[in-house]
Amino acid sequence: xxxxxxxxxxxxxxxxxxxxxxxxxxxxxxxxxxxxxxxxxxxxxxxxxxxxxxxxxxxxxxxxxxxxxxxxxxxxxxxxxxxxxxxxxxxxxxxxxxxxxxxxxxxxxxxxxxxxxxxxxxxxxxxxxxxxxxxxxxxxxxxxxxxxxxxxxxxxxxxxxxxxxxxxxxxxxxxxxxxxxxxxxxxxxxxxxxxxxxxxxxxxxxxxxxxxxxxxxxxxxxxxxxxxxxxxxxxxxxxxxxxxxxxxxxxxxxxxxxxxxxxxxxxxxxxxxxxxxxxxxxxxxxxxxxxxxxxxxxxxxxxxxxxxxxxxxxxxxxxxxxxxxxxxxxxxxxxxxxxxxxxxxxxxxxxxxxxxxxxxxxxxxxxxxxxxxxxxxxxxxxxxxxxxxxxxxxxxxxxxxxxxxxxxxxxxxxxxxxxxxxxxxxxxxxxxxxxxxxxxxxxxx
Amino acid sequence: xxxxxxxxxxxxxxxxxxxxxxxxxxxxxxxxxxxxxxxxxxxxxxxxxxxxxxxxxxxxxxxxxxxxxxxxxxxxxxxxxxxxxxxxxxxxxxxxxxxxxxxxxxxxxxxxxxxxxxxxxxxxxxxxxxxxxxxxxxxxxxxxxxxxxxxxxxxxxxxxxxxxxxxxxxxxxxxxxxxxxxxxxxxxxxxxxxxxxxxxxxxxxxxxxxxxxxxxxxxxxxxxxxxxxxxxxxxxxxxxxxxxxxxxxxxxxxxxxxxxxxxxxxxxxxxxxxxxxxxxxxxxxxxxxxxxxxxxxxxxxxxxxxxxxxxxxxxxxxxxxxxxxxxxxxxxxxxxxxxxxxxxxxxxxxxxxxxxxxxxxxxxxxxxxxxxxxxxxxxxxxxxxxxxxxxxxxxxxxxxxxxxxxxxxxxxxxxxxxxxxxxxxxxxxxxxxxxxxxxxxxxxxxxxxxxxxxxxx
Numbered sequence: 066x067x068x069x070x071x072x073x074x075x076x077x078x079x080x081x082x083x084x085x086x087x088x089x090x091x092x093x094x095x096x097x098x099x100x101x102x103x104x105x106x107x108x109x110x111x112x113x114x115x116x117x118x119x120x121x122x123x124x125x126x127x128x129x130x131x132x133x134x135x136x137x138x139x140x141x142x143x144x145x146x147x148x149x150x151x152x153x154x155x156x157x158x159x160x161x162x163x164x165x166x167x168x169x170x171x172x173x174x175x176x177x178x179x180x181x182x183x184x185x186x187x188x189x190x191x192x193x194x195x196x197x198x199x200x201x202x203x204x205x206x207x208x209x210x211x212x213x214x215x216x217x218x219x220x221x222x223x224x225x226x227x228x229x230x231x232x233x234x235x236x237x238x239x240x241x242x243x244x245x246x247x248x249x250x251x252x253x254x255x256x257x258x259x260x261x262x263x264x265x266x267x268x269x270x271x272x273x274x275x276x277x278x279x280x281x282x283x284x285x286x287x288x289x290x291x292x293x294x295x296x297x298x299x300x301x302x303x304x305x306x307x308x309x310x311x312x313x314x315x316x317x318x319x320x321x322x323x324x325x326x327x328x329x330x331x332x333x334x335x336x337x338x339x340x341x342x343x344x345x346x347x348x349x350x351x352x353x354x355x356x357x358x359x360x361x362x363x364x365x366x367x368x369x370x371x372x373x374x375x376x377x378x379x380x381x382x383x384x385x386x387x388x389x390x391x392x393x394x395x396x397x398x399x400x401x402x403x404x405x406x407x408x409x410x411x412x413x414x415x416x417x418x419x420x421x422x423x424x425x426x427x428x429x430x431x432x433x434x435x436x437x438x439x440x441x442x443x444x445x446x447x448x449x450x451x452x453x454x455x456x457x458x459x460x461x462x463x464x465x466x467x468x469x470x471x472x473x474x475x476x477x478x479x480x481x482x483x484x485x486x487x488x489x490x491x492x493x494x495x496x497x498x499x500x501x502x503x504x505x506x507x508x509x510x
Numbered sequence: 511x512x513x514x515x516x517x518x519x520x521x522x523x524x525x526x527x528x529x530x531x532x533x534x535x536x537x538x539x540x541x542x543x544x545x546x547x548x549x550x551x552x553x554x555x556x557x558x559x560x561x562x563x564x565x566x567x568x569x570x571x572x573x574x575x576x577x578x579x580x581x582x583x584x585x586x587x588x589x590x591x592x593x594x595x596x597x598x599x600x601x602x603x604x605x606x607x608x609x610x611x612x613x614x615x616x617x618x619x620x621x622x623x624x625x626x627x628x629x630x631x632x633x634x635x636x637x638x639x640x641x642x643x644x645x646x647x648x649x650x651x652x653x654x655x656x657x658x659x660x661x662x663x664x665x666x667x668x669x670x671x672x673x674x675x676x677x678x679x680x681x682x683x684x685x686x687x688x689x690x691x692x693x694x695x696x697x698x699x700x701x702x703x704x705x706x707x708x709x710x711x712x713x714x715x716x717x718x719x720x721x722x723x724x725x726x727x728x729x730x731x732x733x734x735x736x737x738x739x740x741x742x743x744x745x746x747x748x749x750x751x752x753x754x755x756x757x758x759x760x761x762x763x764x765x766x767x768x769x770x771x772x773x774x775x776x777x778x779x780x781x782x783x784x785x786x787x788x789x790x791x792x793x794x795x796x797x798x799x800x801x802x803x804x805x806x807x808x809x810x811x812x813x814x815x816x817x818x819x820x821x822x823x824x825x826x827x828x829x830x831x832x833x834x835x836x837x838x839x840x841x842x843x844x845x846x847x848x849x850x851x852x853x854x855x856x857x858x859x860x861x862x863x864x865x866x867x868x869x870x871x872x873x874x875x876x877x878x879x880x881x882x883x884x885x886x887x888x889x890x891x892x893x894x895x896x897x898x899x900x901x902x903x904x905x906x907x908x909x910x911x912x913x914x915x916x917x918x919x920x921x922x923x924x925x926x927x928x929x930x931x932x933x934x935x936x937x938x939x940x941x942x943x944x945x946x947x948x949x950x951x952x953x954x955x956x957x958x959x960x961x962x963x964x965x966x967x
Binding site: 092138139140141142143145147209212213214216217220223227230231232233236237239240243244247248250251254255258261262474475477478479481482485486 | 706707710763766767768769770771797798799802803838840842847850857862863864868869872873875876879880886887890891894895897898901902905909910911912927931944945948949952955
């Protein structure tokens with residue numbers, strides 16, 4: 066393993082090692098101080114950044130297209146292998162750099178923002194796990210490994226939404242987001258299995274797996290399902306405002322920068338397949354365009370800063386999808402990088418919005434000029450009213466999900482429960498309604 | 511005479527692994543003192559004997575030795591994790607009796623011995639002083655499965671005049687009737703839909719940890735691996751997919767059923783059922799990935815479900831029996847280590863990357879997708895619903911407003927903490943370095959279907 070390969074391994078594994086080490090020590094009863102934890106975080110991401118610089122230098126000086134690290138197979142059975150391959154190329158490097166820089170910045174910001182918060186350690190552990198998952202996803206050289214990182218990003222995202230778990234709504238919203246993630250991730254899993262089935266591999270070190278036209282369409286549609294779920298594109302956009310329940314720093318890095326763009330990264334990776342599958346590419350454009358319009362309209366009716374920013378993010382990611390669908394790969398990457406940095410800054414400043422406003426007020430000595438000439442002014446009054454109601458209910462997406470997916474599943478589940486208990490005179494006791502201190506009776510005596 | 515060689519020979523080690531727990535069960539019932547120590551000692555001896563058997567087994571023929579080690583390890587963990595108030599002579603003797611019977615079933619090479627072990631393993635769940643459930647369906651399900659197995663073995667013995675499994679291999683003994691009876695035994699013992707309801711009743715109405723051990727013996731899957739596939743290769747090839755479809759129907763049915771279940775024990779039983787139904791689908795897939803995935807998943811499901819039910823019992827002992835998933839209980843503040851262990855076991859059950867089940871599910875879905883595309887497509891859907899149910903249970907039990915009204919409650923005690931940590935390490939390290947386990951199970955896959963040249967494509 067040469068120095069550039071070692072640097073890549075270090076970048077990907079360092080946050081994971083910190084997470085594992087601190088997690089294990091906590092399980093054994095040790096709780097690190099806030100200062101120690103934030104310093105370790107700072108050092109870790111600074112070191113990762115230095116390693117990334119080495120990587121970039123090595124890549125540019127050698128003129129190679131990519132740096133690949135092969136660890137062999139994670140596991141293998143017969144003809145089937147799960148390759149453990151890392152790759153840093155022109156597509157993954159910007160995303161790796163974005164993850165490392167923003168994770169480090171969020172770590173430093175959170176050291177102050179979450180000072181003396183009971184979940185300080187939990188937040189930092191999850192931040193490291195998130196960075197680890199993201200780095201695996203972006204440095205993976207196969208869709209198999211990408212899926213592993215993808216799932217880790219999902220679970221940390223959900224746990225951070227439920228960060229303030231004393232209140233029921235963050236917890237319930239976390240559960241809802243988890244459900245949407247799991248449903249859309251089925252697309253990624255089945256796409257990977259389909260690639261293995263048809264092409265014998267899901268690795269992209271030597272180009273994308275070779276598929277026929279129809280197979281490429283099928284795989285791209287499945288990948289679009291996964292990407293749309295992760296990037297909150299239509300019809301999955303309903304979860305994004307719910308995710309704003311988490312602490313502001315995590316909202317910034319997840320829904321302003323990294324996680325929200327992971328879907329776009331997946332499609333960028335599958336770009337050669339998309340070029341082969343015109344139908345799927347067209348659908349990517351349609352999904353992106355509809356989401357961009359949806360995000361713009363709903364964002365205008367949002368009452369709070371974070372939700373408004375979330376919908377602004379949604380609109381931009383929708384446009385990124387359009388760019389990917391059209392085939393403008395490098396414009397999409399540039400768009401993602403610019404958007405991620407600006408949106409992270411906006412999210413981090415959101416709690417100080419009033420303070421900023423007052424400062425601006427004091428500086429100019431007057432009220433800042435209000436925006437005028439909104440596009441919707443050209444619409445008839447009735448249409449505007451209808452659009453306003455539509456935007457207030459966030460495009461009825463949650464209502465549709467509730468009515469057409471969750472309600473039928475719940476009803477079906479209750480029907481199954483009735484079937485299970487059919488003919489029973491004494492149904493096994495359900496869970497009690499209150500938690501009382503009735504001592505458990507000894508069992509098996 | 512080399513005494514060491516005699517003691518370390520297969521039959522003697524098997525005898526030690528099976529008879530020591532039974533002797534300790536009797537001792538525990540009579541002596542009634544130091545019950546935890548007796549249980550721990552006996553299961554430790556069984557585990558060591560099983561480990562020696564596994565060490566001495568030739569490569570590719572170590573499946574049942576590995577299962578013996580797994581089950582004795584689980585029993586060892588159970589004796590330590592049992593709450594003090596449950597650690598009675600009756601419980602310990604019942605657990606040890608179950609251990610002996612299960613190890614006998616795993617090591618049997620004879621139809622009558624297998625039937626005997628099958629019946630012995632369910633006896634503790636019929637006796638009032640051991641683990642009899644308050645509901646009737648568990649007894650009914652277990653009884654029917656035993657009757658079906660007994661009838662099948664009687665038919666086979668009558669038609670072939672042979673009871674050695676090796677002799678009967680590939681002979682289709684007893685024809686379609688015996689095959690049908692064996693499948694019926696699997697359906698009832700494993701809780702395959704429509705005979706699934708007893709499993710939840712057993713978890714709800716019986717003692718948590720012994721019931722988890724009963725379910726984790728996976729006698730249904732054992733019957734498939736030990737008898738049905740080797741003895742009926744042709745019939746299994748033609749008709750076995752029916753069982754696979756029933757298994758996937760079970761996985762989906764109970765996954766949907768779990769979505770609205772509020773009793774933690776029933777919910778975990780449904781999750782265990784759904785995930786273990788995947789084992790049957792994998793064994794039936796007849797691909798190396800599917801069978802290996804099923805065998806690895808067997809390990810994951812047993813460790814995870816014992817961990818989950820064990821933690822629920824520990825919570826019941828601390829916070830009261832009427833735990834519910836209908837509201838947020840906020841127990842994580844009181845028991846953070848139990849909460850973290852629960853989350854890891856729960857997510858390990860449903861294929862979180864970095865845990866062993868990520869690998870097993872990957873293999874399972876690959877295998878089933880190759881042989882039965884529909885089953886392969888439905889498995890991830892069932893797993894996704896199970897993941898939602900696991901997370902819902904976790905959030906309802908551990909998240910929410912901190913409970914007041916009782917004094918400080920203990921988090922995991924040292925003995926519980928070490929056992930839970932070992933379980934967590936197994937699923938996590940197994941997930942990080944899966945090839946050690948996967949390679950062994952891959953070699954063992956030929957035990958399930960010998961003579962078959964495995965090819966995924």
